[in-house]
Amino acid sequence: MSKFGTLVMGPAGAGKTTFCTALINHLRLNKRSCFYINLDPAAEDFAYEPDLDIKDLISLEDVMEEMGLGPNGGLIYCFEFLLENLDFLSEAIEPLSEEYLIIIDMPGQIELYTHIPVVPTLTQHLTRGGALNVNLCAAYLLESTFVIDRAKFFAGTLSAMSAMLLLEIPHINILSKMSLLKGSVPKRELRRFIDPDSSLLDDDPSTVDRTIASSEESEADPLSTESMMAGRSFKKLNQAVARLIDDFSMVSFLQLDAQDEDSVGAILSYIDDAIQYHEAQEPREPNDEIQDWEDTAMS
Ligand SMILES: Nc1nc2c(ncn2[C@@H]2O[C@H](COP(=O)(O)OP(=O)(O)OP(=O)(O)O)[C@@H](O)[C@H]2O)c(=O)[nH]1
Numbered sequence: 001m002s003k004f005g006t007l008v009m010g011p012a013g014a015g016k017t018t019f020c021t022a023l024i025n026h027l028r029l030n031k032r033s034c035f036y037i038n039l040d041p042a043a044e045d046f047a048y049e050p051d052l053d054i055k056d057l058i059s060l061e062d063v064m065e066e067m068g069l070g071p072n073g074g075l076i077y078c079f080e081f082l083l084e085n086l087d088f089l090s091e092a093i094e095p096l097s098e099e100y101l102i103i104i105d106m107p108g109q110i111e112l113y114t115h116i117p118v119v120p121t122l123t124q125h126l127t128r129g130g131a132l133n134v135n136l137c138a139a140y141l142l143e144s145t146f147v148i149d150r151a152k153f154f155a156g157t158l159s160a161m162s163a164m165l166l167l168e169i170p171h172i173n174i175l176s177k178m179s180l181l182k183g184s185v186p187k188r189e190l191r192r193f194i195d196p197d198s199s200l201l202d203d204d205p206s207t208v209d210r211t212i213a214s215s216e217e218s219e220a221d222p223l224s225t226e227s228m229m230a231g232r233s234f235k236k237l238n239q240a241v242a243r244l245i246d247d248f249s250m251v252s253f254l255q256l257d258a259q260d261e262d263s264v265g266a267i268l269s270y271i272d273d274a275i276q277y278h279e280a281q282e283p284r285e286p287n288d289e290i291q292d293w294e295d296t297a298m299s
């Protein structure tokens, strides 16, 4: 029997836990079952109490105190401990039926996705490990306010792409907190960030004002002190990052406003499609459908 889930990832404060809460709310309203797993060993406050919490296995506070580690080292220790004790996850997930959407709320430390193979090992266990066989979709959140600083936006997009390449599972990218951009970025402008390409840097308002002639700029040695002080090296680096993202042509974004039911529903449809959730559900009895039709007709 298949199982279905989504792994909610992204930098610190991107809105992962808020998105998980909105998703659970939406699933409940639509009478769908979900199983909420918190894998952030430092997280404390939840609108919905997790069904499984890594803190019941190991807490960051204890690790920091007992091992004398700082918060980031402590987090890595917690994940390494989790990987040595994967039964903690397996025992909770194994009994779940295919009706459930498993929602996994991850911590925001970017090192977990980019530097060390902790998350790939975890996803391999969930998707291909033994009996679990979870159809898993990664949902990578990036805060939409990043579009105001294009260099930052491309750095975030690069981290999303790096996670896509590393995890090798179905993946959607999400610009979160869209409500924060209302009134400050025109819709037409915003569309350019949905399928980002390097042309966004050509008319970057933070750099076009500079009076450096472009030929002079392209010939300058990016490692010279003068280039660095004038911001030319930084610009070249950003252009190289943007071209790399162009070349792979993998990243596009969905837009999320966690307060808006339709927006959450739209993202859920993408997740359902990516993991083929609906295809696996039991066909409903014909009588159920007639009953539904009668209920609708009467209301
Ligand atoms: N306006 C607005 N604020 C949001 C939205 N989503 C999250 N926030 C706020 O952003 C802050 C961080 O949200 P979280 O959901 O805790 O972010 P997170 O990614 O889980 O953070 P970490 O787990 O610490 O990495 C909170 O103050 C939220 O209220 C949104 O859609 N709109």
Ligand SMILES: [Mg+2]
Residues within 6 Å of the ligand: 016, 017, 018, 040, 043, 105, 106, 107
């Ligand atoms: Mg969180």
